[in-house]
Amino acid sequence: MIPNVLTIAGTDPSGGAGVQADLKAFSAHGAYGMSVITALVAQTTTGVAEVHEVPPEFVRTQLDTLLDDVRVDAVKIGMLGGAGVIRAVVEVLDRYAPPVVVLDPVMVAKSGDRLLAPDAVGVLREELLPRVDLITPNLPEAADLLGEPELGAVAGMADQAARLAGLGAKQVLLKGGHLADESSVDLFLGDGGTRELSGDRVRTRNDHGTGCTLSAAIAALRPQRADWFTAVREAKEYLTSALRAADRLDVGRGHGPVHHFHRWW
Numbered sequence: 001m002i003p004n005v006l007t008i009a010g011t012d013p014s015g016g017a018g019v020q021a022d023l024k025a026f027s028a029h030g031a032y033g034m035s036v037i038t039a040l041v042a043q044t045t046t047g048v049a050e051v052h053e054v055p056p057e058f059v060r061t062q063l064d065t066l067l068d069d070v071r072v073d074a075v076k077i078g079m080l081g082g083a084g085v086i087r088a089v090v091e092v093l094d095r096y097a098p099p100v101v102v103l104d105p106v107m108v109a110k111s112g113d114r115l116l117a118p119d120a121v122g123v124l125r126e127e128l129l130p131r132v133d134l135i136t137p138n139l140p141e142a143a144d145l146l147g148e149p150e151l152g153a154v155a156g157m158a159d160q161a162a163r164l165a166g167l168g169a170k171q172v173l174l175k176g177g178h179l180a181d182e183s184s185v186d187l188f189l190g191d192g193g194t195r196e197l198s199g200d201r202v203r204t205r206n207d208h209g210t211g212c213t214l215s216a217a218i219a220a221l222r223p224q225r226a227d228w229f230t231a232v233r234e235a236k237e238y239l240t241s242a243l244r245a246a247d248r249l250d251v252g253r254g255h256g257p258v259h260h261f262h263r264w265w
Helices: 018-028 056-067 083-096 118-131 139-146 157-166 210-224 228-244
Strands: 004-010 032-043 048-053 074-077 101-103 171-175 183-190 193-200
Touching (some): 004 210, 018 032, 018 210, 056 083, 101 118, 101 210, 118 139, 139 157, 157 171, 157 183, 157 193, 183 228
Parallel strands (some): 004 032, 074 101
Antiparallel strands (some): 032 048, 171 183, 183 193
């Protein structure tokens, strides 16, 4: 069966992050991609110029219209922007109960521009996080969700992942890409306990959209794999390869995209 996978996220005209990156990652993993737009974002590889939030009512209408017609095997949630959109998504998740929900808690762009309103962090933490199957924060996002300082070393990641799980997330993938270590260490907390995933740190400036791409790949893989850890491990391997191939692309003057289709061209 070819899975139908939905992304609920904002746009990126440069194609490296957001809905555009999610759809590429879905396709790269043999899934049929669909999208519901939460925000129109004027951004490039160098930064975010402006964000136009989609009204919560229209986000809800997009979701209801789609889910009334199409079987959805997995959902990936990215940029939501504000509390109203978060609550609209929560309402729809409760009503339709999709079998797989992956949340990438997008809060700040790589350029440093904020993509989640500060007053919406608590709503995401208290209302959305308990309804998802996997949350994939990086270390700054984890610190924001927990209201504590950002970790600067691998030590402490297991405790932080456990505290995130304590907020209601069924599984946690805590990403250590912001650390300065030679290897890129992520920590997966699930039914099998806590497991470390270590990969080579790829030295490239073309790393725009890595969080979007990883979470989208997991969402596409989970309906096709026997368990969460297998899907997470394969998605991380895919992202590492996409980073290695990123310098073959020439997109923009800032942080360029990873190469989503490196296996084919």
